Amino acid sequence: MTEQRGEFELIAELAALFEPPDDGLGIGDDAATWPATGGTVQVATTDTLVEGIHFRLDWTSPADLGWKALAVNLSDLAAMGATPGRALVSIAVDAARRGLVLDVARGLRSLAEQTGTRVVGGDTVRSPGPLVINVALVGEADPARLLRRDAARPGDLVAVTGRLGAAAAGLAVLSAGQGPLDPGAAPLLAAHHRPSPRLVAGQLLAAHGVRCAIDISDGLASEASHLARASRVGIEIDVGRVPLAPAAVRLLGERRSRELALTGGEDYELLFTVEERLVDELTRALEIDGGLTILGEVTDRVAAGTVRFVDAGQPIELTEKGYVAF
Amino acid sequence: MTEQRGEFELIAELAALFEPPDDGLGIGDDAATWPATGGTVQVATTDTLVEGIHFRLDWTSPADLGWKALAVNLSDLAAMGATPGRALVSIAVDAARRGLVLDVARGLRSLAEQTGTRVVGGDTVRSPGPLVINVALVGEADPARLLRRDAARPGDLVAVTGRLGAAAAGLAVLSAGQGPLDPGAAPLLAAHHRPSPRLVAGQLLAAHGVRCAIDISDGLASEASHLARASRVGIEIDVGRVPLAPAAVRLLGERRSRELALTGGEDYELLFTVEERLVDELTRALEIDGGLTILGEVTDRVAAGTVRFVDAGQPIELTEKGYVAF
Numbered sequence: 001m002t003e004q005r006g007e008f009e010l011i012a013e014l015a016a017l018f019e020p021p022d023d024g025l026g027i028g029d030d031a032a033t034w035p036a037t038g039g040t041v042q043v044a045t046t047d048t049l050v051e052g053i054h055f056r057l058d059w060t061s062p063a064d065l066g067w068k069a070l071a072v073n074l075s076d077l078a079a080m081g082a083t084p085g086r087a088l089v090s091i092a093v094d095a096a097r098r099g100l101v102l103d104v105a106r107g108l109r110s111l112a113e114q115t116g117t118r119v120v121g122g123d124t125v126r127s128p129g130p131l132v133i134n135v136a137l138v139g140e141a142d143p144a145r146l147l148r149r150d151a152a153r154p155g156d157l158v159a160v161t162g163r164l165g166a167a168a169a170g171l172a173v174l175s176a177g178q179g180p181l182d183p184g185a186a187p188l189l190a191a192h193h194r195p196s197p198r199l200v201a202g203q204l205l206a207a208h209g210v211r212c213a214i215d216i217s218d219g220l221a222s223e224a225s226h227l228a229r230a231s232r233v234g235i236e237i238d239v240g241r242v243p244l245a246p247a248a249v250r251l252l253g254e255r256r257s258r259e260l261a262l263t264g265g266e267d268y269e270l271l272f273t274v275e276e277r278l279v280d281e282l283t284r285a286l287e288i289d290g291g292l293t294i295l296g297e298v299t300d301r302v303a304a305g306t307v308r309f310v311d312a313g314q315p316i317e318l319t320e321k322g323y324v325a326f
Numbered sequence: 327m328t329e330q331r332g333e334f335e336l337i338a339e340l341a342a343l344f345e346p347p348d349d350g351l352g353i354g355d356d357a358a359t360w361p362a363t364g365g366t367v368q369v370a371t372t373d374t375l376v377e378g379i380h381f382r383l384d385w386t387s388p389a390d391l392g393w394k395a396l397a398v399n400l401s402d403l404a405a406m407g408a409t410p411g412r413a414l415v416s417i418a419v420d421a422a423r424r425g426l427v428l429d430v431a432r433g434l435r436s437l438a439e440q441t442g443t444r445v446v447g448g449d450t451v452r453s454p455g456p457l458v459i460n461v462a463l464v465g466e467a468d469p470a471r472l473l474r475r476d477a478a479r480p481g482d483l484v485a486v487t488g489r490l491g492a493a494a495a496g497l498a499v500l501s502a503g504q505g506p507l508d509p510g511a512a513p514l515l516a517a518h519h520r521p522s523p524r525l526v527a528g529q530l531l532a533a534h535g536v537r538c539a540i541d542i543s544d545g546l547a548s549e550a551s552h553l554a555r556a557s558r559v560g561i562e563i564d565v566g567r568v569p570l571a572p573a574a575v576r577l578l579g580e581r582r583s584r585e586l587a588l589t590g591g592e593d594y595e596l597l598f599t600v601e602e603r604l605v606d607e608l609t610r611a612l613e614i615d616g617g618l619t620i621l622g623e624v625t626d627r628v629a630a631g632t633v634r635f636v637d638a639g640q641p642i643e644l645t646e647k648g649y650v651a652f
Contacts, residue, residue: 013428017428017431017432017435017445018431018435018438018444018445018446021444021446024446025446026444026445026446026447031447032412032414032446032447033446034412034444034446036362036364036368038362038364042362042368042412042464044412044414044446044447044462044464045414045447046414046416046447046448046449046460046462047416047449048416048418048449048451048460049451050418050451050452050453050454050455052453052454052455053451053452053453053454054451086358086360086368086370088358088370088371088372088462090372090373090374090460090462092374092376092458102339102343105343105344106343109343109344112344118344118347118352118360119343119344119352119353120344120347120350120351120352120353120358120359120360120370121352121353121357121358121370121371121372122353122372123372123373123374123460125374125375125376125379125380126376126379127376127378127379127455127456127458128376128378128379128455128456129376129378129453129454129455129456129458130453130454130455132374132418132453132455132458134372134374134416134449134460134462136370136372136414136416136460136462138368138370138464
């Protein structure tokens with residue numbers, strides 16, 4: 001948690017160095033935006049994955065790495081309600097493993113083709129260190145329909161697409177190692193290796209009047225906290241309502257799955273707030289991309305900028321290892 | 327040279343994986359382009375610098391590194407005749423040196439402010455390896471005036487902005503090490519640490535009818551070869567006409583300076599081809615950003631896709647170490 005807090009402080013200090021743009025979003029949302037000349041906005045994001053920190057090549061194939069490097073960026077565009085886009089892909093790798101680059105590129109291309117993303121450039125450089133892959137992605141959105149982190153309003157419901165915990169459960173399976181993998185782990189490993197960014201859901205949210213969303217890269221708890229802080233609202237989430245990945249529940253049990261869903265991260269589902277009157281229509285619309293589950297609400301009963309988690313009506317405390325009742 | 331050739335092959339293989347866009351330039355020019363909705367084109371580029379490969383932090387201050395990481399990308403936009411732009415800045419660094427990131431950002435900001443570049447996002451990640459900095463930059467250009475690598479035509483003259491060899495001479499001074507630096511080396515070190523991308527020159531070239539340009543990141547010889555191949559033309563360059571950095575000549579002598587100008591790289595001047603009838607007008611226009619020097623011509627007398635270097639009328643051969651007469 002110290003590391004994370006240090007990270008937020010560093011980002012805040014960096015953001016303070018660069019004046020926020022007066023014609024769009026700068027540092028601090030899922031992506032930056034600026035107006036294009038024809039009335040749309042350009043939406044840009046970048047993410048870097050480092051070997052040994054974000055992935056291990058004994059657990060992840062080069063093709064899966066390429067897929068994931070693009071997926072995490074597409075997920076940022078999904079969380080803005082934007083369409084992809086053009087991608088620049090940069091890879092630093094030692095000379096002995098340069099052959100990997102083509103496999104990484106092939107995996108990345110699979111997802112690019114599925115999502116209408118054009119890879120238009122990049123940079124491949126030699127490095128004596130771990131493999132580092134960076135994707136920068138530019139998409140487009142309707143400025144009136146942009147999904148932002150700072151647009152949650154008291155009275156909104158809090159909801160999530162899809163189900164949570166599968167990617168973290170997949171990582172837990174890989175970390176446990178030893179012996180043949182349980183066949184039941186396959187969907188969890190797939191969720192970890194090849195996440196599907198919710199681009200369709202993001203555009204549907206935007207089209208149906210949702211204005212506040214974030215993608216779940218660091219775990220539900222962390223992302224809910226981002227929304228609460230950016231929007232300066234209080235959020236209450238009922239952990240009993242968090243939709244769990246069935247394969248995780250089968251393999252790891254309900255309690256561990258719920259902990260992973262809350263704190264594990266890398267699900268790349270969308271967390272969003274929505275006016276109650278829009279929920280029925282939105283529920284029908286989202287059936288084609290993961291569905292939605294109401295988890296809680298934006299409420300003045302919780303201090304602005306914070307998230308309260310409750311389980312069967314009782315407040316609980318989340319820790320790095322899971323959660324405990326107060 | 328093998329390494330370089332390997333690099334070109336890898337880029338070609340990568341480029342083959344990703345279908346070229348039908349509405350702009352993809353992999354293979356200084357930057358990628360695509361149409362914006364209002365009649366301009368978006369122009370995007372990315373470059374990665376790796377500690378121990380592209381820079382050493384005992385030779386380069388973090389602020390200079392930030393400056394340079396943006397400069398090399400701005401130079402790509404200059405070589406397209408584009409205006410900056412929005413930048414995404416990503417840094418991977420070990421936990422013990424995270425404090426460097428703010429200094430890197432400050433140096434980058436200096437150049438961003440001078441050039442009207444907006445830093446709108448990025449990613450700061452932990453890495454157990456060398457510091458890696460990636461900048462992705464998006465600018466805009468008039469599609470009718472884009473400077474491309476493949477637009478050289480027989481009969482064009484070949485020209486360069488500014489003077490060459492200073493950055494490589496600065497690196498040579500740093501590599502020599504030992505003892506206090508010669509005060510005469512200051513402009514060479516500045517050229518190495520804080521290159522000035524020729525954004526004004528690039529836009530003037532575009533405005534005055536030039537259509538073919540490339541920035542000099544790898545040395546004049548290498549970049550001329552890129553132009554010849556991309557345009558499928560022969561190029562002849564008179565090495566005696568290459569404009570040398572005076573401080574390099576004073577410190578290293580004329581012959582070594584000329585070798586560095588031809589093969590050293592990192593000058594970030596613009597190499598371009600121009601119709602003879604435009605030269606006088608262009609010479610006056612470029613006075614405010616480095617001036618221009620005619621070096622040679624695009625000619626059918628040289629095999630298409632190749633560059634012939636001559637010195638006092640005699641063909642010469644360039645090697646990694648310099649050049650020799652045939």
